[in-house]
Amino acid sequence: MIKEIKPTVFVVDDDAAVRDSLRMLLKSVGLPVEVFESGQEFLDADRDDRPGCLVLDIRMPGMSGLELQVKLNERHSILPIIFITGHGDVPMAVEAMQAGAVDFIQKPFRDQDLLDRINQALEKDAGSRRMLAERNMIRKRLESLTPREKEVLDLVVAGKANKVIAGDLNLSQRTVEIHRARVMEKMEAHSLAHLVRMVLEVERAEE
Amino acid sequence: MLDSAVDAIIVIDHRGHIEQFNLAAERIFGYRAAEVVGRNVNVLMPAPYHAEHDGYLDRYQSTGEARIIGIGREVRACRKDGTEFPCDLAVGKVQGAVPPRFIGFIRDITQRKLADERLRRSESELRLAQGLANLGNYVVHLDRSEPDYYSAQLCRILGIGATNDNVPLTALLQRWVHPGDREKLDEAFADLNSDKAECDVEYRVVLDDGSTRHLHHVAQVAHDANGNLLKHVGTIHDVTDRRQTEDEARQLQDRLTHFSRLSTMGEMAAGLAHEINQPLSAIATYAQACQRFVRSPTRDDADVLEALEQINAQALRAGEVIRRLRNFVKNREVKREPVECNRLLDDLRTLAETDARLHNVRLRIDAEPGLPTVSADPIQLQQVILNLVRNAIDAMAECPESRREVLLSTRRLPEGEIEFVVADHGSGLAPEAAEHLFNPFFTTKSGGTGLGLAISRSIVRAHGGRLWHTPNAGTGARFHFTLPAASASKGE
Numbered sequence: 001m002i003k004e005i006k007p008t009v010f011v012v013d014d015d016a017a018v019r020d021s022l023r024m025l026l027k028s029v030g031l032p033v034e035v036f037e038s039g040q041e042f043l044d045a046d047r048d049d050r051p052g053c054l055v056l057d058i059r060m061p062g063m064s065g066l067e068l069q070v071k072l073n074e075r076h077s078i079l080p081i082i083f084i085t086g087h088g089d090v091p092m093a094v095e096a097m098q099a100g101a102v103d104f105i106q107k108p109f110r111d112q113d114l115l116d117r118i119n120q121a122l123e124k125d126a127g128s129r130r131m132l133a134e135r136n137m138i139r140k141r142l143e144s145l146t147p148r149e150k151e152v153l154d155l156v157v158a159g160k161a162n163k164v165i166a167g168d169l170n171l172s173q174r175t176v177e178i179h180r181a182r183v184m185e186k187m188e189a190h191s192l193a194h195l196v197r198m199v200l201e202v203e204r205a206e207e
Numbered sequence: 208m209l210d211s212a213v214d215a216i217i218v219i220d221h222r223g224h225i226e227q228f229n230l231a232a233e234r235i236f237g238y239r240a241a242e243v244v245g246r247n248v249n250v251l252m253p254a255p256y257h258a259e260h261d262g263y264l265d266r267y268q269s270t271g272e273a274r275i276i277g278i279g280r281e282v283r284a285c286r287k288d289g290t291e292f293p294c295d296l297a298v299g300k301v302q303g304a305v306p307p308r309f310i311g312f313i314r315d316i317t318q319r320k321l322a323d324e325r326l327r328r329s330e331s332e333l334r335l336a337q338g339l340a341n342l343g344n345y346v347v348h349l350d351r352s353e354p355d356y357y358s359a360q361l362c363r364i365l366g367i368g369a370t371n372d373n374v375p376l377t378a379l380l381q382r383w384v385h386p387g388d389r390e391k392l393d394e395a396f397a398d399l400n401s402d403k404a405e406c407d408v409e410y411r412v413v414l415d416d417g418s419t420r421h422l423h424h425v426a427q428v429a430h431d432a433n434g435n436l437l438k439h440v441g442t443i444h445d446v447t448d449r450r451q452t453e454d455e456a457r458q459l460q461d462r463l464t465h466f467s468r469l470s471t472m473g474e475m476a477a478g479l480a481h482e483i484n485q486p487l488s489a490i491a492t493y494a495q496a497c498q499r500f501v502r503s504p505t506r507d508d509a510d511v512l513e514a515l516e517q518i519n520a521q522a523l524r525a526g527e528v529i530r531r532l533r534n535f536v537k538n539r540e541v542k543r544e545p546v547e548c549n550r551l552l553d554d555l556r557t558l559a560e561t562d563a564r565l566h567n568v569r570l571r572i573d574a575e576p577g578l579p580t581v582s583a584d585p586i587q588l589q590q591v592i593l594n595l596v597r598n599a600i601d602a603m604a605e606c607p608e609s610r611r612e613v614l615l616s617t618r619r620l621p622e623g624e625i626e627f628v629v630a631d632h633g634s635g636l637a638p639e640a641a642e643h644l645f646n647p648f649f650t651t652k653s654g655g656t657g658l659g660l661a662i663s664r665s666i667v668r669a670h671g672g673r674l675w676h677t678p679n680a681g682t683g684a685r686f687h688f689t690l691p692a693a694s695a696s697k698g699e
Contacts, residue, residue, distance in 0.1 A: 015485050017521050021492035024514055028499035059481070061569050064608070086481045108488035111495035 007122050008032040008052035012042050012068065013084065014060040018107075022055060025111055031118070039068030048077035051129055053121035055114075058083045058092050058104070066092060069099050078128045080121035082114075135205050138198045141187045149186070152179040156192070157199045215313040219248045221306040223264050235294075235315050237287035248311075253285045268307070276300055276309070284313065293320045334359055341445040347376055348438045364422075364445045366414050377439075385411035385419065395424070399439065404428040409446065421450040460665070461541065467662045468590050472536050474597060475558065478565035482528050482557065486521035493518045531557060535586060535593075545580040545693055546588065548617050548625050555589045559596045559615070566600050567608050573616040578625055579692040583670050588690075591663040591674075595629040595686045598659065602633030602684065610682075624672070624689040632683040636676065644676065663688075 009026050011033060013019040019035045026033040032052075036042040040063055042054075054072075058065040065083055072079065083096045083104035093104040102124060103117045145153060148169075155165045162180065166173040189195035215232035219225055225248050228240040236243075236251055243250065249260040263274065279297035286292065294313050301308040337343055343361025348354070355376065362368060367379070377396060384392045388410035395408035405427045413419050426441030472479070497514040500506050535558065552572055563570040592615070599613045614630045636644070643649040645664050660674075667674040667688045674688040 015489070017489035017517065017524070018485055018492070020517065021489040021496065021514075021521075024496040024510065024517075025492050025499070027510070028496040028503065059564060059567075061564055061567070064567055067608070086484055107484055108491040111492065111499075 005051055006032055007125065008034055008047075008050060009055060009118055009122075010042065010047055010050075010052060010079070011035045011055045012037075012039060012060075012065070013055075013057040014038060015057070018057070018084075025114070026118075029115060039063035039065070039071070042068065043071060048072055048075055048079050050079075051125055053080045053082060053102075053118060053125055055082050055084060055118070058085045058089055058096065066096060066099070069096060069101065073099065078125070078132065080124050080128075082117050082121055084109075135202055138187075138202050142199075142202065144186050145183060149179050149183050152176060153183050153187075153195075153199070156180060156183070157196050213314075215311075215315075217248065217251075217311045217313065218301070219309050219311070221264065221268065221308065223247050223249065223261055226308065232313070235286075235292075235313065236284070242287075251284055253283055253291050256282065257285070281316070292317050337361075338363075341448075342442055343445075344440075344442045345376060346438055346440050349436045350438075361443055364420065364443060365412075366416060380412060380422075380424075383412035383414060385413055387411070399426055399428060404430075419447070420445055421447045463658065464587065464590070464662055464666065465536075467594075467658045468586075469536055471590065471594055471597060471659065472532070475562045475593075478561035478563075479528070479532060479558070481565060482561040483525050486525040486528075489521045490518050490525075493521070528557060531555075535589060537586075541584050541587065543582050543584060546583045546585045547580050548578045548627070548690075549574040549576070551585055551588055552592075552615065552617065554585070555592055558589070559593060562593075562597060563600060563613060566604070566611070568600050568603060568611040568613055570596070571612060571614045573614060575616075575618040578617060578619055581625055581670070581690040582693040583690060584666075587666045588670075591666050591688065592627065592629065594659040594663050595688075598686070599629050599631035599633070599684075602631045604633075606633060619692075620689065623692050625692055626687055626689050628685055628687050630679050630683065630685040632679065632681070635678055635682060636684050641676070645674075 009031050011019055011022045011026075013022065013035075014037055016037070019037065023033050023035050034045075034047065036045065038060065042048075056065045056068060063071075069081055072081075080102040081096070081100070083093060083101050085093050085104050085106050089106075093101075096104060102121050105114055105117055142150075142153075151169060152165060155168060160168070162173055162176045165171075166176045169176070171179075183189075184195065187195055187198060189198065210230040212229060212231055215235045216227070216229045217225060217232055218227035224245055225243050228238070228243050233239060247261070249257045252260055267273065267276070275296070275298045277299065279295065282294060282296045283291050284294050284296075293316050295316050297312040299310050299312075301310055337358055337360035341360065341364065343358045343364050345358065345361055346356040357367070357376070365379070365383075381389075381392065381396070391408060392410045395406035395410075399406040405425075407425045409421065409423045411419055411421050423444040423446045424441060425444075426439050429437045429440055431437045493514045497511055497518070500510045500514065531554065552574055556570075556572065560570050596613055596615065603611045603613075610632045612632060614628070616628045616630075618626050618628075620626050640651055645660050649661075664674045667690070670690055672688055672690040674686070676684055676686045679685045
């Protein structure tokens, strides 16, 4: 869990009034907010790895909201995006959802609708960040394994018994048991099932 | 003494026999005196006088009733060669002669008759021409030395009699003039009576029969040698039919122009909805923020005030968009006024940018500063520019977004014209499309009316400018139009 940085709502809208009104609304509910007048300005500010969510106007001159979404995906940003659309923008909104946006909301909107969506997005972001942090932790633990321990781990996760592993690696069964205990300890695994889940989690993310 | 006279002088006796025949008579009739002296004077007369003359003489001598003596008349005479000619004949009785003698003075009036005939014919041709042109003329004698003259066609145009002398023509016209043109007519008559001494004015009159006529009235003042006002000489041309045709054509053009504006607006409707939705959306959000600020236990009035100010500003912004829109689509009279070109661009920026934004097109405006004004109808000019911008946006529908830019620029040309250019980076114009571009109903768009460019060109031409296109450097098309600078055409 990352606790030191408070989640921030980032607003990108080319319309000064819409942008400013959103800033005030979020301020009125005590949410930290930063506003940007273009997609490029947001990219240049390097905020996309910060916790929070992005409230993004789908229609902007220059870089459109959809283009910014593509660029953020390229940068592996996990920032959840809530698109603000005008009426008649449904096809664009569909495209945005297919590219991973969490939600969209049509202008003008009820403040509570937007705030609900923002809260959902922030929860999603917190969840994603927890998961990412966990994955990073698992990777660090995996990196702490010796090559031999790594070999033993792969075979354990593949469901092989100690005796089979000893045969495969041309080791004594006792040696395999020691490596295996070291792996459980280094990976901080409570059980075999826990160990398998951690390894699969990382493998799935790397596919 | 007789021989020195210009007129033919012939003396006859009481039987009608010629006694004297002077040189002028010889010249006029072609007889030598010796040939006719002693012969009956009726040899000089064509039928029926030839046969009747003896009877006239007898009757006079028996009754004393003078039919010609002392009276004179125009008669026809016969030359030696048999040809006839018109002449003025005056006859007198020689005093104290017994038996009586008569003396005739004969003047050949062939030339005068010819001139009369020519005059008559030219008058009749003038009357015919005035009728055909529906143009009348008049002379008003200010010194009252002669009655005023109104030509027949003038009387027909105005429905007055030729002897309408009790009311002066100018007073009649001032009575009949259409209220909307009264000032114009008064001014023209003031010109006529000033040192300018002439007027050239077009105005409407409502005649006694209730009909409205458009008159083109040109008049001048004539002075005598001492510089005193002598008379007004003028023509009045009934141009009603022409004006009505022009009015109808203009109304049709206006309706078409309006229709085309509406159709441009229709194409821009989605963008406009967006443009109005923006401030509405901001207003809603500010208002909601405001409610939360007010309810907050730690509320800061500065936040509330700021939100309220913004609500006000955004409501005005939405109103402004609607005002511009209304101005643009309103069916209205065309009027010319001094227009600052760059101010015009500012005014239409909202409408044009709205449309551009909707299609992910950047609109760049490059205005040369300090341009002179043009005399124009600002709404019609906006219509032309918006139409060109719309076409440019449509032309780039298939372009990658990075290339989607419309450049709208103004500059001053050396010839005292202002040039507007709308450039796009679309696929340019196919030669066959370029050829028909300005034809009405030619369109390359599925939903187009094909009127936009045709109407734009007619608007620009009506403003004394030109509209054409060139390929854009690289890709796309450039549409240019020019307008004459107002200062250049002001030299009146």
